[in-house]
Amino acid sequence: MTADELKELLNKYLADELSEADFQRLWNALQEPEHKETLLGVMGEVWENPAYRRLSDTVARQRVWEQLNPVAPVTPETPVRQISRSWWAAAAAVLLLGGAAWMLLHRGPEKPLLAHNTVPVMKNDVAPGNNKAILTLGDGSEVPLDSGANKTIGQGIHQYNGQLQYNTPAAATAVTYNTLTTPRGGQFQIRLPDGTRVWLNAASSIRYPTAFTGQERKVAVTGEAYFEVAANAAMPFRVTIQQRAEVEVLGTHFNINAYPEEASINTTLLEGKVKVIAGQQSNAILLPGQQAMLPANGTVQIRKNIDTAQIVAWKDGWFQFHLSTLPDVMRQISRWYDVEVSYQGNISDKAFEGRIQRDLTLTQVLKILAKNQVHFEVNGRKIVVLADTGTN
Structure with a gap:
């Protein structure tokens, strides 16, 4: 098979236009040693094809290289010809980069x-999920939210596109609790009264006061949520998780995954510092790039060098x-x-x-x-x- 023929088949695969017969031709060719040099040359051209700009994503390319050479991974900028593992595995990796x-x-x-x-x-x-949620007010009434409306819901409560915002006056005295809940197939953002931003994944919820008063800011979550907490050293921010754990922060970015069907509650820190509290004998301080795992029956375990981009990719x-x-x-x-x-x-x-x-x-x-x-x-x-x- 010539270089032009091989390149044509690779491009067809990436465009999802490869027939069953052509796929078999391509797969057979990739397993023939005599096509090694031709393949590696074509791989470089296909990789840089402007039609597939998504392949230039640094994280994606780094993972591909690590899979092809796990002992001494090369950088995404290293020429394809320097790959040391089996050449057909490299070809397979390129083929698997198709279809969005x-x-x-x-x-x-x-x-x-x-x-x-x-x-x-x-x-x-x-269809995929989208921006939708239910806001339950302190009196029990429910307000449906979606990405298609901009409206004022109550005093200091506004919806803008796919985000709920609170601008509660500092002098507010009547504090009630609201709950924002996303269904399966939904997601939503909220800016809390203190300026903290929260992203809710599908089938998740957050319960919070309409104004933060006293000596702490406290909310409760279920499912999965990503937090960018507004700094306020005088009023620590605390997140209660399924009444099993609590995360204490001052000003930081972190993700909590607490779906009941998952094996553990996972708190992953991107910036700052948090303390995970799970009973008197199971506490942990997290640094950026670390994750605290709390199994259903067990103590907090710390994982280091976490790929935080993977953890918050949903957002x-x-x-x-x-x-x-x-x-x-x-x-x-x-x-x-x-x-x-x-x-x-x-x-x-x-x-x-x-x-x-x-x-x-x-x-x-x-x-x-x-x-x-x-x-x-x-x-x-x-x-x-x-x-x-x-x-x-």
């Missing part, structure tokens, strides 16, 4: 990293996975698309590495996963993940 996402699949050495698969046919596709419009199991991946998809996921047979323990845009339709996301040997049956808003047969 990049996804590297960790599998045993006996199996290739790439496989072509059919895409589930959905009569009525499911910036991405699903991002790092050594994530298939159930990990599907739980995120289930919450964002408000679909029910079940499993049939023994599900492979393969781990996923990569990211997918959250503004794609469900069919588009399943199509990306299908290219990584994930098999589905789809019926409306119900998805059955089928056992991995081990075939390619």
Whole structure:
């Protein structure tokens, strides 16, 4: 196969225009040693193609390089020809960078990293989640919120697009508690009375006072939330999590993942310093790049050198996975698309590495996963993940 033919097939794959027959031609060619030099040359050209600017994302490219050479990873600027691992693995990595996402699949050495698969046919596709929430006021009344309205809800409470803002007068004396709740398939932002900004992921909530008074600022969250806390050393900011833990901060950026279906409550620090309190004998001080994990039955554990970009990717419009199991991946998809996921047979323990845009339709996301040997049956808003047969 000539360089031009190989480049044409690679570009077709990235544009999602490759036929079944052409895919087989390409895959067969990639496994022929005589195509090694041609392939590496074409990879460099395809990588820099302006039509695929998403491949220039620093995080994405760094992860690809690390996967290709985990012992001594090179930088994204290093020429492709310096890759030291098997050349066909490099080719597979490039192929997996198509379809508005990049996804590297960790599998045993006996199996290739790439496989072509059919895409589930959905009569009525499911749109991605969007900005929507319910605001429950102190008197129990509920106000639906979405991204299409700008309105005044009450004294000092305003909605602007997909954000709720509080501008409560400092002299306010009648303090009540409000709760902002996002459904499955929803997200929302809020600026609290002290100026703290909070992003709520799907199926999450935050309860807070309409004005912060006294010696502390205290809120309670469920689900997942990202905080940018307004500094006020005289009034510490505290977050209560499922009545199991508390995060104490002065001024910082951090993410809390506290979904009940997850194995642990995870608090990840991006900037500043926080203290995680989980009972008298289980406290921890976090520094930037660290994560506190609190299992259902256990004490706080500290993880260091966390990829914080992965943790908060949801806020910036991405699903991002790092050594994530298939159930990990599907739980995120289930919450964002408000679909029910079940499993049939023994599900492979393969781990996923990569990211997918959250503004794609469900069919588009399943199509990306299908290219990584994930098999589905789809019926409306119900998805059955089928056992991995081990075939390619």
